[in-house]
Amino acid sequence: MNAVRTTCPYCGVGCGVLATPEGAVRGDPAHPANQGRLCSKGTALGETLDLPGRLLHPEVDGKRASWDAALDAVAEGFRRALAEHGPEGIALYVSGQLLTEDYYAANKLAKGFLGTGNIDSNSRLCMASAVAGHRRAFGEDLVPGVYEDLELADLVVLVGSNLAWCHPVLFQRLMAAKAARPAMRIVVVDPRRTATCEGADLHLPIAPGGDVALFNALLRHLHARGHRSDAPGLDAALAAAPGETGLDPVALATFLDWFAGTPRTVTLFSQGANQSSAGTDKANAIINCHLLSGRIGLPGAGPFSITGQPNAMGGREVGALANMLAGHLDWSRPEEVAALREFWSAPAIAPGPGLKAVDLFRVAAEGRIGALWVMATNPAVSMPDVDSVRAALRRLPCLVASDVTRESDTMDLARIRLPALGWGEKDGTVTNSERVISRQRGFRPWPGEARPDWWIVSQVARRLGWGDSFAWAGPADIFREHAAVTGLARPAERVFDISGLAGLSDAEYAALAPTRWPVARRGAQGGRLAPAARFVATPFRPPAHEISTDYPLRLLTGRLRDQWHTMTRTGPVPRLMAHWPEPTVTLHPEGAPPEGSLARIESRWGQAVLRVRHDPGQAPGTGFVPMHWTDRFAPPARVNAAVNPAVDPVSGQPELKHTPVRVTPV
Numbered sequence: 001m002n003a004v005r006t007t008c009p010y011c012g013v014g015c016g017v018l019a020t021p022e023g024a025v026r027g028d029p030a031h032p033a034n035q036g037r038l039c040s041k042g043t044a045l046g047e048t049l050d051l052p053g054r055l056l057h058p059e060v061d062g063k064r065a066s067w068d069a070a071l072d073a074v075a076e077g078f079r080r081a082l083a084e085h086g087p088e089g090i091a092l093y094v095s096g097q098l099l100t101e102d103y104y105a106a107n108k109l110a111k112g113f114l115g116t117g118n119i120d121s122n123s124r125l126c127m128a129s130a131v132a133g134h135r136r137a138f139g140e141d142l143v144p145g146v147y148e149d150l151e152l153a154d155l156v157v158l159v160g161s162n163l164a165w166c167h168p169v170l171f172q173r174l175m176a177a178k179a180a181r182p183a184m185r186i187v188v189v190d191p192r193r194t195a196t197c198e199g200a201d202l203h204l205p206i207a208p209g210g211d212v213a214l215f216n217a218l219l220r221h222l223h224a225r226g227h228r229s230d231a232p233g234l235d236a237a238l239a240a241a242p243g244e245t246g247l248d249p250v251a252l253a254t255f256l257d258w259f260a261g262t263p264r265t266v267t268l269f270s271q272g273a274n275q276s277s278a279g280t281d282k283a284n285a286i287i288n289c290h291l292l293s294g295r296i297g298l299p300g301a302g303p304f305s306i307t308g309q310p311n312a313m314g315g316r317e318v319g320a321l322a323n324m325l326a327g328h329l330d331w332s333r334p335e336e337v338a339a340l341r342e343f344w345s346a347p348a349i350a351p352g353p354g355l356k357a358v359d360l361f362r363v364a365a366e367g368r369i370g371a372l373w374v375m376a377t378n379p380a381v382s383m384p385d386v387d388s389v390r391a392a393l394r395r396l397p398c399l400v401a402s403d404v405t406r407e408s409d410t411m412d413l414a415r416i417r418l419p420a421l422g423w424g425e426k427d428g429t430v431t432n433s434e435r436v437i438s439r440q441r442g443f444r445p446w447p448g449e450a451r452p453d454w455w456i457v458s459q460v461a462r463r464l465g466w467g468d469s470f471a472w473a474g475p476a477d478i479f480r481e482h483a484a485v486t487g488l489a490r491p492a493e494r495v496f497d498i499s500g501l502a503g504l505s506d507a508e509y510a511a512l513a514p515t516r517w518p519v520a521r522r523g524a525q526g527g528r529l530a531p532a533a534r535f536v537a538t539p540f541r542p543p544a545h546e547i548s549t550d551y552p553l554r555l556l557t558g559r560l561r562d563q564w565h566t567m568t569r570t571g572p573v574p575r576l577m578a579h580w581p582e583p584t585v586t587l588h589p590e591g592a593p594p595e596g597s598l599a600r601i602e603s604r605w606g607q608a609v610l611r612v613r614h615d616p617g618q619a620p621g622t623g624f625v626p627m628h629w630t631d632r633f634a635p636p637a638r639v640n641a642a643v644n645p646a647v648d649p650v651s652g653q654p655e656l657k658h659t660p661v662r663v664t665p666v
């Protein structure tokens, strides 16, 4: 078939896809991430090409508008917000669904020209704790390992990861490696007995929030077994309050001995660890154990954070989290800020980090944000304490939403709606969880008046008087600029450097093969990393809100195998919906309302009504609800109305894996 090489738009595995304009889709055998494999969502991509409810024309105040009128309205809204509130009264809330070039453009506009650090990504909900943990341990946001390490390891520890459902192709690779080498061991650390446990040798049903205690215990065990390290901070890490794991002592001892006795060990951690008020400490507690045992940057050994979204890593690279600058440059180094200001010819570089997502919407609710631009995400469903977020969105004088779909709860609330290109139409790059940059290529005509996100940003910038700095002819221009930023003011210890790609011609960019960073020289490509590191003390802290007699059950939220985010893409595909057709709360059968009945989940923040599902693999005292449903599909099943907005004090990531609730029959 006459197929185009592109990448899957769903998860952080970043699988290569061969796709035709007619919608035929198969895995790309030449892509290093998947080597021809696809999961159920990737296989169904062809069925999502003609999504119902596309936004095809700009709209202002509920009426169809020309692009000129809509862009003028955005610029006017921004000008007014600047005049009334200053730069901190403007914000952008962006998404790991954006391509790197789109992300770069938005970040440049915010941090270099509007003069605000208030650009945050929905990645804040996904892996901000891992980023913060990397920065504390390595001084930079680095994933040291590569996917192949999972295949080479003799022990793979999966922490807070339902890999079988959330990163299925990586799980397939892991299962194939275990089939070839049955002596390989897999341990799953998760309060739930998930599909991933089917392939595991040991399941540790840790209490929600207990991971720090587990890895603090492991650190002491490794030290007692004679492991030593010259890296700073070890004494404080060993002295940190250990906490109680609550695990069966025999199972715990087995895990400690397996880890201590297995040089080739990978610990993969994901949202179950990150989405916690101790998420950053969890990342560091894991990294500490790999540092002390020397298992980092070696084949089959290392801590490995895996991201949820297809381009969360790209967003991290361009600095589209509120606390990061472009190209891993750092606000704490004045020479790096100065270099970026000069490179961008920036009139108003942001003076420091901006508001992280939960704080951003809280400040908006207080009336201190005059204009907010939401790109390719749906905070009216996905944020915790979401009814408060909806109230904040309603209060905004100027809410701009740019997206593929008209059918989202955030779009409903927007004053200005801008139609963006979707998968199969847009063109750029993404970076997956193992630092591989891949091209995502368009292979379908642009529908209606939809345009690339980077173009929309550049047109707003032009209207605000900065057209010369955003005069890109296409994504290749932006990629070259982004690559050049990574070579600025570069201290020897900074690893993220793709300046070797800054000189790509348009043709070379068009043909770019998957490339792992760092790429400081043309033709050179990065591999495993063994960065200089330090230990971080991780004293155990319980979750922010404890259970009580009023709210005795711990609620966790997460993904299903065949759905994606708030279902705007996967919800309309019947065969994906067939896997799990309605919103449920999964409970241990003991003491639960009858299976199939409806139950109300209530917290002090809000409530949702869901169908009860029994599962003996769900730990007693906990409940699990898929995060995907919106009022569009099944009112009133928006679980985030009940989810608490507590955040990790370092990363700002919300505690989506621990909300005290009560369950009552309806």
Ligand code: SF4
Binding pocket: 008, 009, 010, 011, 012, 013, 014, 015, 034, 037, 038, 039, 040, 041, 042, 043, 167, 168, 169, 170
């Ligand atoms: Fe897409 Fe992730 Fe499935 Fe690969 S594993 S096909 S990237 S959803």
